[in-house]
Amino acid sequence: MTADRSAALTELIAALGPALSLDPTELDAARADKSGQRAADAPLAIVHARTADDVVAALRVATAHRLPVVPRGAGTGLAGGAMAGRDRLVVSTARMTRILEIDAVNQLAVVEPGVIVAELDAAAREQGLFYAPDPASRAWASIGGTIATGAGGLMCVKYGVTREAVLALDVVLADGTRERFGHRTAKGVTGLDLTALMVGSEGTLGVIVGATVRLTPVPRGETATIAAMLPSVVAAAAASSAIMASGLRPAALELIDPLSLAAIHRHLRLEAPAAGGTHLLVQCDGEQSGDDAERALAIIRAHGGDGRLTTDPADAERLLTVRRSFHPAMEATGHVLIEDVAVPRSRLAEMFAAIERISADHGVPIPTVAHAGDGNLHPNFVYTGDTVPEPVWRAAHAVFRAALALGGTLTGEHGVGVLKKRHLVEELGESQLALQRRIKAAFDPLGIMNPDAVL
Amino acid sequence: MTADRSAALTELIAALGPALSLDPTELDAARADKSGQRAADAPLAIVHARTADDVVAALRVATAHRLPVVPRGAGTGLAGGAMAGRDRLVVSTARMTRILEIDAVNQLAVVEPGVIVAELDAAAREQGLFYAPDPASRAWASIGGTIATGAGGLMCVKYGVTREAVLALDVVLADGTRERFGHRTAKGVTGLDLTALMVGSEGTLGVIVGATVRLTPVPRGETATIAAMLPSVVAAAAASSAIMASGLRPAALELIDPLSLAAIHRHLRLEAPAAGGTHLLVQCDGEQSGDDAERALAIIRAHGGDGRLTTDPADAERLLTVRRSFHPAMEATGHVLIEDVAVPRSRLAEMFAAIERISADHGVPIPTVAHAGDGNLHPNFVYTGDTVPEPVWRAAHAVFRAALALGGTLTGEHGVGVLKKRHLVEELGESQLALQRRIKAAFDPLGIMNPDAVL
Numbered sequence: 001m002t003a004d005r006s007a008a009l010t011e012l013i014a015a016l017g018p019a020l021s022l023d024p025t026e027l028d029a030a031r032a033d034k035s036g037q038r039a040a041d042a043p044l045a046i047v048h049a050r051t052a053d054d055v056v057a058a059l060r061v062a063t064a065h066r067l068p069v070v071p072r073g074a075g076t077g078l079a080g081g082a083m084a085g086r087d088r089l090v091v092s093t094a095r096m097t098r099i100l101e102i103d104a105v106n107q108l109a110v111v112e113p114g115v116i117v118a119e120l121d122a123a124a125r126e127q128g129l130f131y132a133p134d135p136a137s138r139a140w141a142s143i144g145g146t147i148a149t150g151a152g153g154l155m156c157v158k159y160g161v162t163r164e165a166v167l168a169l170d171v172v173l174a175d176g177t178r179e180r181f182g183h184r185t186a187k188g189v190t191g192l193d194l195t196a197l198m199v200g201s202e203g204t205l206g207v208i209v210g211a212t213v214r215l216t217p218v219p220r221g222e223t224a225t226i227a228a229m230l231p232s233v234v235a236a237a238a239a240s241s242a243i244m245a246s247g248l249r250p251a252a253l254e255l256i257d258p259l260s261l262a263a264i265h266r267h268l269r270l271e272a273p274a275a276g277g278t279h280l281l282v283q284c285d286g287e288q289s290g291d292d293a294e295r296a297l298a299i300i301r302a303h304g305g306d307g308r309l310t311t312d313p314a315d316a317e318r319l320l321t322v323r324r325s326f327h328p329a330m331e332a333t334g335h336v337l338i339e340d341v342a343v344p345r346s347r348l349a350e351m352f353a354a355i356e357r358i359s360a361d362h363g364v365p366i367p368t369v370a371h372a373g374d375g376n377l378h379p380n381f382v383y384t385g386d387t388v389p390e391p392v393w394r395a396a397h398a399v400f401r402a403a404l405a406l407g408g409t410l411t412g413e414h415g416v417g418v419l420k421k422r423h424l425v426e427e428l429g430e431s432q433l434a435l436q437r438r439i440k441a442a443f444d445p446l447g448i449m450n451p452d453a454v455l
Numbered sequence: 456m457t458a459d460r461s462a463a464l465t466e467l468i469a470a471l472g473p474a475l476s477l478d479p480t481e482l483d484a485a486r487a488d489k490s491g492q493r494a495a496d497a498p499l500a501i502v503h504a505r506t507a508d509d510v511v512a513a514l515r516v517a518t519a520h521r522l523p524v525v526p527r528g529a530g531t532g533l534a535g536g537a538m539a540g541r542d543r544l545v546v547s548t549a550r551m552t553r554i555l556e557i558d559a560v561n562q563l564a565v566v567e568p569g570v571i572v573a574e575l576d577a578a579a580r581e582q583g584l585f586y587a588p589d590p591a592s593r594a595w596a597s598i599g600g601t602i603a604t605g606a607g608g609l610m611c612v613k614y615g616v617t618r619e620a621v622l623a624l625d626v627v628l629a630d631g632t633r634e635r636f637g638h639r640t641a642k643g644v645t646g647l648d649l650t651a652l653m654v655g656s657e658g659t660l661g662v663i664v665g666a667t668v669r670l671t672p673v674p675r676g677e678t679a680t681i682a683a684m685l686p687s688v689v690a691a692a693a694a695s696s697a698i699m700a701s702g703l704r705p706a707a708l709e710l711i712d713p714l715s716l717a718a719i720h721r722h723l724r725l726e727a728p729a730a731g732g733t734h735l736l737v738q739c740d741g742e743q744s745g746d747d748a749e750r751a752l753a754i755i756r757a758h759g760g761d762g763r764l765t766t767d768p769a770d771a772e773r774l775l776t777v778r779r780s781f782h783p784a785m786e787a788t789g790h791v792l793i794e795d796v797a798v799p800r801s802r803l804a805e806m807f808a809a810i811e812r813i814s815a816d817h818g819v820p821i822p823t824v825a826h827a828g829d830g831n832l833h834p835n836f837v838y839t840g841d842t843v844p845e846p847v848w849r850a851a852h853a854v855f856r857a858a859l860a861l862g863g864t865l866t867g868e869h870g871v872g873v874l875k876k877r878h879l880v881e882e883l884g885e886s887q888l889a890l891q892r893r894i895k896a897a898f899d900p901l902g903i904m905n906p907d908a909v910l
Contacts, residue, residue, distance in 0.1 A: 103799075103801075104700065105696060105699075105700045105800065105801040106799045106800050106801050107699070107700075128702060149644065150644035150648070152642050152644075156641070156642060157641070160615070160619065161642055163648065163651065164615065164619050173890075177886055179884075179886065179887050179890065180887075181887075183797070183863075183864045184799050184862045184863075185797040185798060185799055185829075185830055185831075185862070185863055185864050185867065186611070186612070186797070186800065186828075186829040186830055186831070187607055187611060187616055187797050187826075187829050187830075187831050187864075187867035187868055188797055188864040188866070188867055189604065189605035189607075189655040189866050189867065189868060189869070189870050189871075190864050190865045190866050190871060190879065190882050190883065191871065191879060191882075191883055191887075191888075191891050191909065191910070192652060192655070192656055192659075192660075192891050192894055192895075192910075193605070193618065193651055193652060193654060193655055193656075194887075194890070194891070194894075196618065196648055196651030196652065196654075197647060197648060197651065197652050199648060199651075200644040200647070200648055201647055201648075204647075205647075217702030217703075217704070218702070220702070241560060244560075244562070245559060245560045245562070247583060247672030247673070247675070248672075249672070287742075287743050287746075288742050288743070291742075342638070342640040342641070342642050342643055343640060344558075344561045344639050344640055345560065345561050345641065346558070346560040346561050371642075373641075374640075374641040374642050375561075375640055375641055375642075376640075376641070376642050407639045407640070408638075408639075408640055409638045409640050409642075409643040409645050410645045411643070411644050411645050412640065412642035412643055412644065413642055413644060414644070415644055416644075416645060416646065424645065424646060427645050427646075428645065428646055429634075431632055431634065432634050432635075432636075432646075432649075433646075435628075435634065435649070435897065435898065436646050436647050436649070438897035438898075439647055439649075439894055439897045440647075441897070442890065442893035442894045442896070442897050443890065443893075454646065455646070455647075
């Protein structure tokens, strides 16, 4: 360790006391997130911030010593944005877990960043409200992390993305300055919208130390759930697109391709599905949910499929098991690189066809699930060993390029992080990337905030 | 005119030909927007851009000569953001009026910035869709201008603000660089969200030359409209808050205070309303609209009011006449300065009480209407003469400070422009204002973009 790093550590210990950890096990854990990847070396230290003041203190020392900072929530990201390597200072807000306020009249919550998404949702439901953004990791992911990554989820298709749920943010900038962005009001256009800019900024602009988020009234009526099988992925993609084009707004519309479905069946020790068989899960909520689900089912039938509709919550849970078993089924077979491309909904079938071609060309199986109502696909690459093999990277790159060619984007909801950084310039172009870097410099002139990620 | 200004004009004429106007009548018109204010002097010239290339050409010359640029849409803004004074080059996109595409399957439209909001909405409705942002000026306001100001409207309460409707933007930066921000996809988190940053940036970052916007399926079922009277503004504010807190999501929830109502009645030559009488307009859409409206009416009755409910479109139009006559009624009595504060919905009654106190203290009547479902108030200051009298500015300032004290904001949907710039630092603070200026400099290092507005 250099003399300056050593001096920085001494200052951090003085400023933070027990909130600073040098525990090797903790440092080792901070090398990784849920992407399956890890940094080559462990970071310098971890700040387990208890308050915003701890974050301020940590960033002041970091700025004084030009120490690279990696903000970290619950560490459940899928793009490597929280992976911390050599000489990095990890600033974790995972222990700032208080729900400060649930304001039922104004339908908002004020929370610390370490609050787990599912816990906020549960607290809101006690007052007839819910927190709409529902990433698949909602039981483990933190509010701060999901805002920093712009995380999506199943219900975005009806209730919008994370950006739309964030009203205001408390942020600590690289030099330790605290700022409040946004409003507690439903509307507000005072100055540039820095709240929206922070959402999805992946720790490159500052550390989120508080959030005021919108809550939504729980819809009246039952939830109707359809689990359907269609004869091919093309038929299922076409049915999804038709359901959305009909004006229906399902609360979830999920597609599981044949390869994924076969893997799930193996994992659950079920009989193998029919060749080409593709699974579609549709949930409708609100007082018209029964009618809406009948309409969706009719569209599925018109596309050669059929399914079962239930309004019984326990029965619906069983139908959801197939979708929920996807990630465990993948992880049971090896390490998984999860891609996250999005295409216009109408191009979903073409994107599946492209993935099939890429799979054949590169000799790599690519089981894929999709938030079909949003045109957001998760092609999965399963591999063995500690690092992603080059043929897998090449196939992943081809998938990304195919999405771009269909008018799509690199990442719908996971973020760029470290793992997708290599593709960024292809989507944004050199001049926009330079502009994004200038904007980052306006927040972080020394470039210490998450320097390995995104920009 | 200096030699350099003269050289700049020569280059503009060469580059733009007939798209450049020096017509004194047009230059005089560009001094003003719909705020009732105007710049002291006329601008240098107006570019009536026909294409994005015209904008590029204009901004290259502007950058070469450090010519201040005022982007302009339809000129219907209410905060002076498009008012152009001495030596300014106006870049108008009002003549870029093509709807390039309505994609019914993906529920989006691709438009040039000069398309009028109501025209896009009408074109979308032919395909069973609509464009949700509906500023009161929708019949005259352009898409580009409403995006640049982050304009709101009546239906934000159910369908969200303009930011949520914008998927992608084509932008020309100060130096003439063209950039594409955002995605055609429903989701996307690739890099910093510069689309959201552009919304509400009021011409300070670049010129919007194209937009990809989200369309929404027209809800099935009838629209139910309630026109109600309540005995006081406090009762009406409480009823509004209770309607929203009940979980109902009306498509519009508008409040007209006693002073405004009396002015409207005078303007329409109706009998004077009862003293303290406050008008509430509620619209519910969707298949449950009748039930929802009955629930809203029950809440109004529980607050001492009563009203009439109709599902007949022609009858509803008549009920809407009162709300629609507000601005004409104000303008009939003099020049109007329209404020635009927003407060948390639950503080609406307190805000009305504060306005009443400020009115008495300053000896200035302040008729006020509110998008009550959003807590967004428009206090109006009517005056005679060409400039806003100082007592009016002082009262407007007191209104703004009262909103801030209630956890509110300076502007809910009109923007800061030139007229509210003086208040900006009070809401943002010095350090955030400095940060916003650094971000502007990342887009516009010479500071030529709308230099009189906002920052």
